[in-house]
Amino acid sequence: MIGLTLAEIASATRGSLVLDGTGATEQTVVDGLSTTDSREVVDGTLFFAKHGEFTDGHLFVPQAVDAGASLVVVDHALDTSGWSRPVPQLVVEDTVVALGDLATEVIARVRSAGLLKIVGVTGSNGKTTTKNLLREILEQVGPTIAPRASFNNEVGAPVTMLEVTEDTEFLVAEMGASGIGEIARLVRMARPDIGIVLKVGLAHAGEFGGIEATLAAKTEMVSDLLDSDVAILNLDDPRVASMADKTVARILWFGLDDRAEVRATDIVSSARGTSFVLHLPNGESRAVQFRVLGEHHVMNALAAAAAAHTLDVGIDRIVDGLQSVTRAERWRMEVMGGARGVTVINDAYNASPDSMAAALKTLAQIAEPGGRTVAVLGEMSELGEFSGEEHDRIGLLAVRLNIDQLIVVGPAARRMHISTINEGSWDGESKYFDTPDDAFAHLQESLNEGDTVLVKSSNSAGLRFLGDRLGELFS
Incomplete structure (x- = not known):
């Protein structure tokens, strides 16, 4: 995370600082990683004590302090008598909301320097694979931040966003949801330059309340994009294609359909992966030996290629990135x-x-x-x-x-x-x-x-x- 004073963090999260006995002041600067898991805390970490389904993160604040937390974010001031050392507390109304508010502030500050470009990825399937492929491509170009595993919800996404620094050129933000409004909230945090929608299917349909509600939720990825942004949409999925009328952003289509601007032809699948020919809007094409198993992952490769092309990455680097990935993710094909x-x-x-x-x-x-x-x-x-x-x-x-x-x-x-x-x-x-x-x-x-x-x-x-x-x- 970029360095911020405790006062700046408190302002961004609308919280109150408890500094008694810590030796810290409002001008003390912190710049560590953020987490809601006390097991991940190292020296300098900002620990957000989150209420979980089965436990309460406030119970693990002493462990976070022992591990080196530089700031604990809580929803009520805690008794520090049993702590191994005094650590500043930031008391907020809701620690998860505060996490998102801090991510919004950090992203805004880094973007003001003009270097950072942000890609948002959503869809019922394929988010993690697409994120991994795009990270491999963009890391060849400049410093890139992308989520670990499936960090794509109201907690995981802002934790990833908070990893950006002044040197970060690309942020790939995976955005999942189980209800209306959740993707919109993540989009407001990150303000993507590019929004990718992969597929609208029945994943989580029970939580959403049906396929039409799922469509409405996924549309949130592109509905708030600006006319200077780009919406990368799956032309082969009619529900995704319908989103073209819901955004003012420029549309870039991907798919197997001949009308798609980024498309694949000559697809051949085997136990060693899938080969295909990648076609880009500028007329360039290259053969790709894609080692991720499953023909359905070609669509994810096309989405990643479309985003990279939009970011002015050349086709040779795009192909090199796609070919370097050997699996979608742990436990995925x-x-x-x-x-x-x-x-x-x-x-x-x-x-x-x-x-x-x-x-x-x-x-x-x-x-x-x-x-x-x-x-x-x-x-x-x-x-x-x-x-x-x-x-x-x-x-x-x-x-x-x-x-x-x-x-x-x-x-x-x-x-x-x-x-x-x-x-x-x-x-x-x-x-x-x-x-x-x-x-x-x-x-x-x-x-x-x-x-x-x-x-x-x-x-x-x-x-x-x-x-x-x-x-x-x-x-």
Whole structure:
């Protein structure tokens, strides 16, 4: 973070300082990283004590102080008698709001110098992959800040924004949401020069209240852009394409459609990744050997390429960046195993109907000749009233793609197993297990040389750890 005095931080967050006994004054400058996790605190960190679903960050302030926090942001003044050393407290009404307010102030100050360019990324699927690809491209050009993992909510996004300094040239801000207004709030913090919308699908539809509410929420990415900004939109998704009427920004289309200004042709998928030809608006084109597994990730590559092109990055650097990324992210189409001819694809960090279908199609495409395709599937969470029918649909898709063996894990996903049985064309190709341990015991004995195994579920189902165990088993 840029250096700010305690008085400046208090003003930005509308808070009150408690400095008694600390030796600090209102003019004391702090410039450390920010976090809401006491385990991440190092010397100089600003610790925001956040109320969580299961605990309260205020309980961990002493640990943050022990670890070196330079400022603790709290919603009430704390008794410091048990602390290892006196540390300034900033008392605010809401620590999460204060975190966002401070991010807004820091971004505004850095932008006033004229160097920083900001790209906002949203969509029902693909945000993290697109963010990672764009970071790899832009880091070749200048100092770039992008989120760790999926830091894309009202906490993670401002924590990332606060990492910018006067030397930062590019900030890639991943923006997720579970309700109306959340993306708009993040957009107001960062004021992106470029807004990317990847896809509008059923991910989190239960929280949003349906697909139309999801569309309204994702539209917030572009509705407040200025006419000097650029909205990068997926021409292949009709809902995203409809956003063109909701923004005054210049539109740059990406997709597989021939009308897209940034597009891919000659797509060929394999177990080693996907090759395609990248076309840019200036008429340039290059062959790309894209090592991220899954043809659906080509769309994310196109979005990243479109943003980089808008930022005047040349095609050679764009291609080099795309080709340098070997996986979307930890637990996202992560290729593991290999021993005894068994390949494990661990994609069990997130799952929506769209991403589940894309992963199954990838599994069907990359199967080894003579080997089996094995899909180990768990719950797709946060679908609300759509949950039952969408789990049914995925089970039927597995049948229609001729997946050789379906392993369904967990009661919340059991409808996938039932729907395959009801299809009537299978005889033992689908098996159900209550727990990941039960599924592992079966797979340990039943997987054969040449099998390709996909492990896919929402994070809450915990199958990513099953995928890790299988990867280690065949490593």
